[in-house]
Amino acid sequence: MDVIALLGTGTMGTAVGRRLLATGQRLTVWNRTPARTGSLVAAGARAAATPAEAVREADVVITMLTDATAVRAVLCGADAAVLRPGTHLVEMSTIGPRAVRELAGLLPAGVPLVDAPVAGSAGAAEAGRLVVLAGGEEAAVDRVAPVLERLGTVRRCGGPGSGAALKLVLNTALVTAVTAVADALAVAGAVGADRRTAVEALATGPLGGAVARATATDAAFAVALAAKDARLALDALGEVPAPVLRAAASVLAAAPHPYGDIATLTDVRPTDAAAHHKEPS
Numbered sequence: 001m002d003v004i005a006l007l008g009t010g011t012m013g014t015a016v017g018r019r020l021l022a023t024g025q026r027l028t029v030w031n032r033t034p035a036r037t038g039s040l041v042a043a044g045a046r047a048a049a050t051p052a053e054a055v056r057e058a059d060v061v062i063t064m065l066t067d068a069t070a071v072r073a074v075l076c077g078a079d080a081a082v083l084r085p086g087t088h089l090v091e092m093s094t095i096g097p098r099a100v101r102e103l104a105g106l107l108p109a110g111v112p113l114v115d116a117p118v119a120g121s122a123g124a125a126e127a128g129r130l131v132v133l134a135g136g137e138e139a140a141v142d143r144v145a146p147v148l149e150r151l152g153t154v155r156r157c158g159g160p161g162s163g164a165a166l167k168l169v170l171n172t173a174l175v176t177a178v179t180a181v182a183d184a185l186a187v188a189g190a191v192g193a194d195r196r197t198a199v200e201a202l203a204t205g206p207l208g209g210a211v212a213r214a215t216a217t218d219a220a221f222a223v224a225l226a227a228k229d230a231r232l233a234l235d236a237l238g239e240v241p242a243p244v245l246r247a248a249a250s251v252l253a254a255a256p257h258p259y260g261d262i263a264t265l266t267d268v269r270p271t272d273a274a275a276h277h278k279e280p281s
Helices: 011-022 034-042 051-055 068-076 097-106 122-127 138-148 162-191 195-202 208-214 223-237 243-254 272-276
Strands: 003-007 026-030 060-063 088-091 113-115 130-135 152-158
Touching: 003 011, 003 051, 011 026, 011 034, 011 122, 026 034, 026 051, 060 068, 068 097, 088 138, 097 113, 097 162, 097 223, 113 138, 113 162, 130 138, 130 162, 138 152, 152 162, 162 195, 162 208, 162 223, 162 243, 195 208, 223 243
Parallel strands: 003 026, 003 060, 060 088, 088 113, 130 152
Antiparallel strands: 113 130
8 A cells, every 4th residue: 555645734634634544544744833733643644753754655745735835845945855756746735737837847857746636625525525636647647546536536637737727717716706705795785685585595596606615614715725826827817807806816815814714705604713713834
C-alpha cells in the first residue's frame, strides 16, 4: 500500500486525511501549525515536524494549502519537501492553471505532478463524495487514481493544469451565484417580502442550487478563500469584461467576516460563529 504524505491540515486537508485513514491508508501529516494535526494523529496518522520529514518515505504527496505562495514555500523554500524521483505530487489546493504549470517546472526530474482540486465540502470529503478534478499526464493520473478514488469520483479533465482550470470555472459559478442570492434577499428586505418565503421561492427557480449552498450547514468555504479564487479567475481573464464576477469579487473583498463561510454573505445563516471564526493556519 502507498505511503501518503499530506501537507496542509486545514479544514479540507483534515477532512481528506480523515477519509484516507478511514479507508486504510498509511498517512503522514504536516501543518505549519502543528496543533492542527492532532485529530489526524489521534485517528492513526504520523505527524512530521517538517515538510522534508513528511515526504521522506512517501509514494504520493498531497498538498492542500491556502494558495500558490504557500505551496511554493513548502515545496521550494527552507527545509522544503524535496521529493525523490518516482514520488507523485498531487496538488489539491486551488491555485489556478498558471501556478500549476510553474510548479511543475520547479519539481525535480522524475516527479510527476497531478493537479487535483476538488468540488465539495469537508463533509463530502469525509464521506468519500467529492468530485476530484484531475489534470495531468495520463500515466501520472492513472498512478494516483486509486488514492483519489478513495475521496470520491475522479473527473479526468485533460493535461497538466486542466483540473485547476476547471476548478476556477466552478468557483466562478459558485461565488457569482451566492452573491446573486444575497442581492435577491436584499431586494426581499427592501420590498417587505418575508425572508423565509423568499428563500423557499428562490429555491424553486434558477438559483435553486445556490440557495441550497447558501443555506448549507455542513460546508466551510471561507470568504477569504473565495475572494482569492475570484482574483485568480480575474487574473486569467485580463481585460476580458466580466462584470458579474468583478462585482462578486468586490463583495467578497468587502465582506465583514472573511473567515466565515460564503453563506454569511446572504445572512441566511446566523453570523455569530463567523464573527468569532479565526483565520486558519
